[in-house]
Amino acid sequence: MTEPERFDIAIVGGGPAGQAAAIALEGHGLSIAVIDEQIRPGGQILRQPPAAFTVANWLADRSYAPLKRQLDRFGQLKEVRWLGGHSAVGLQAGSIVATGPDGLRNIAADRILIAAGCQDLAVPLPGWTLPGVYAAGGIQAFVKSQQLLAGTRVLLAGTHPLQLIIAAQIVAAGGTVAAVLFAQPRAHMIAALAAQPLTALGRASDLFAAGTAMATLARAGAPIRFGVGLSALTGRDRVSGAVTSAGNVECDAVGLCYGFVPQSALPRMAGARMTAAGPAGGWACVHDDWMRTSVPGLYAAGETVGVAGAAAAAAGGELAGLGIALDLGLLDADTAQRAAQNSRRRFARHRAFASLLDAAADPRPFFPAPDSGTIVCRCEDVEFGPLSERVSAGGSANAVKLATRCGMGACQGRNCEPTLLRMISAAGGCDDVGFTARFPARAVSIADLLSSD
Amino acid sequence: MSATRITRGVNRGGPIAITVDGIRIECFAGETVAAAMLAADHAVFRADTRGQRRGMFCNMGVCSECLVTLIAGGPHVRACLVEARDGMEVATRD
Ligand SMILES: Cc1cc2nc3c(=O)[nH]c(=O)nc-3n(C[C@H](O)[C@H](O)[C@H](O)COP(=O)(O)OP(=O)(O)OC[C@H]3O[C@@H](n4cnc5c(N)ncnc54)[C@H](O)[C@@H]3O)c2cc1C
Numbered sequence: 131m132t133e134p135e136r137f138d139i140a141i142v143g144g145g146p147a148g149q150a151a152a153i154a155l156e157g158h159g160l161s162i163a164v165i166d167e168q169i170r171p172g173g174q175i176l177r178q179p180p181a182a183f184t185v186a187n188w189l190a191d192r193s194y195a196p197l198k199r200q201l202d203r204f205g206q207l208k209e210v211r212w213l214g215g216h217s218a219v220g221l222q223a224g225s226i227v228a229t230g231p232d233g234l235r236n237i238a239a240d241r242i243l244i245a246a247g248c249q250d251l252a253v254p255l256p257g258w259t260l261p262g263v264y265a266a267g268g269i270q271a272f273v274k275s276q277q278l279l280a281g282t283r284v285l286l287a288g289t290h291p292l293q294l295i296i297a298a299q300i301v302a303a304g305g306t307v308a309a310v311l312f313a314q315p316r317a318h319m320i321a322a323l324a325a326q327p328l329t330a331l332g333r334a335s336d337l338f339a340a341g342t343a344m345a346t347l348a349r350a351g352a353p354i355r356f357g358v359g360l361s362a363l364t365g366r367d368r369v370s371g372a373v374t375s376a377g378n379v380e381c382d383a384v385g386l387c388y389g390f391v392p393q394s395a396l397p398r399m400a401g402a403r404m405t406a407a408g409p410a411g412g413w414a415c416v417h418d419d420w421m422r423t424s425v426p427g428l429y430a431a432g433e434t435v436g437v438a439g440a441a442a443a444a445a446g447g448e449l450a451g452l453g454i455a456l457d458l459g460l461l462d463a464d465t466a467q468r469a470a471q472n473s474r475r476r477f478a479r480h481r482a483f484a485s486l487l488d489a490a491a492d493p494r495p496f497f498p499a500p501d502s503g504t505i506v507c508r509c510e511d512v513e514f515g516p517l518s519e520r521v522s523a524g525g526s527a528n529a530v531k532l533a534t535r536c537g538m539g540a541c542q543g544r545n546c547e548p549t550l551l552r553m554i555s556a557a558g559g560c561d562d563v564g565f566t567a568r569f570p571a572r573a574v575s576i577a578d579l580l581s582s583d
Numbered sequence: 584m585s586a587t588r589i590t591r592g593v594n595r596g597g598p599i600a601i602t603v604d605g606i607r608i609e610c611f612a613g614e615t616v617a618a619a620m621l622a623a624d625h626a627v628f629r630a631d632t633r634g635q636r637r638g639m640f641c642n643m644g645v646c647s648e649c650l651v652t653l654i655a656g657g658p659h660v661r662a663c664l665v666e667a668r669d670g671m672e673v674a675t676r677d
Contacts, residue, residue: 169664185593280586508640
């Protein structure tokens, strides 16, 4: 391999967590590489428009203001080398392999922070592979970043309250929302929030954002329905409608919104200890008080350690930055503890709210039922029928993968793993750790790999 | 018709054009190849093994459903991450 580029610290992810860590490390004279496959920093929550665009009132809602201030500050850091448009595809303690416009790149750093965020949970149902069916976050990213409405009548369906915010953003941009369908009854959501009223009240701003979104949708005449589940998405060459428990809905784009799972390929590849993430599934990276993982020199923050929203991600990123400074001897223990107090408080508070939200949005009782021809593994076209036959014969996720090719394609199982693990657990298998994470974490061209050594 | 560009309050960079499977698509500098394709009503990225039309899914780089080939850059390029450049030639797996 080519000579590695050396940095004191490498951070994967320029979202709220990665930015906060870099900011916390400011002023120590360190060199910090921040690697992100998006071209511009911001992460999922602040997906920036292309630099060539000017967008009046971009994410003007006041809930985004602190994150936008953090993004500005991050952009001014002298110690940061921004490697946008680069994907980390390989990771172990001390080194990262990244792909970018010029092929593979080798990055060496004694301290590495993984702040890679989360992704929408992929939920198979009949018709979900039709063009026009997206992960809800994908539809939102088109609005925020590309200034594009994915369809002329967009249906949002699932269990996660974020779909209200997405629908309101579509309406505010001049689009039409066919409906927002919550599979769970309204009483179910309210009961989950009411179980801990103090925590819910403490985060009234988030609830208020959902309330404002509901008002916006009501004004636009977009129906919000509770207790309505999806049975199938229909269309010939692209989606044109949905079959639901309350009748048919016409639409030309669909956003599925059943929850979010951490992006866990990199910490798993590095051998870090992981734990089950939450009701939506997936794996979260285990960490200590300073966001150290079980692998020396490797830290994790943001939604890599569990999906809890941008404010928790930023607080965790600060802790990781302070933890790295402590471990490098740049801060003594007392100073680090004092500096971390406020971040710790916020981290705990936002995570407590996130667990309420997890309960309110728990998709497990409400997943649509696949039929035997429903594709579960999108990359390898593995259908539910044959897959469930193989699963009922027993064996681990890895064994099922070898036998069926489920999880063997370009996405490395990221879309199908949570579904397969649910199937294995329903068939009586338990404690499956999922697919072995392999290099590369992203699809890479063979030419890039060959030209690198 | 499917995807539409938001115009209110948005100034895009210069108009450019790319080709997708030999068909010319007008778009804007800085747009992702995926956004350019959808805005031109080219929502199909491949046919699957059953012959069904397939689109993209996550729009954030993880699902690999939008893989295209750039004639000058090679295969396995995620259309949702790469910016369109004037004259770029793109091939889908359709
Ligand atoms: C599509 C989507 C939309 C969302 N929208 C909202 C919203 O509107 N409101 C809300 O409260 N929460 C939203 N969330 C949750 C949101 O992700 C978090 O609250 C917040 O952005 C988390 O911050 P983070 O720093 O942990 O991760 P992120 O903000 O996701 O940042 C992680 C960054 O890491 C990069 N990355 C990941 N893997 C690699 C790799 N292998 N190589 C290089 N770079 C990599 C990503 O490109 C990304 O920029 C959304 C989540 C998703 C998936």
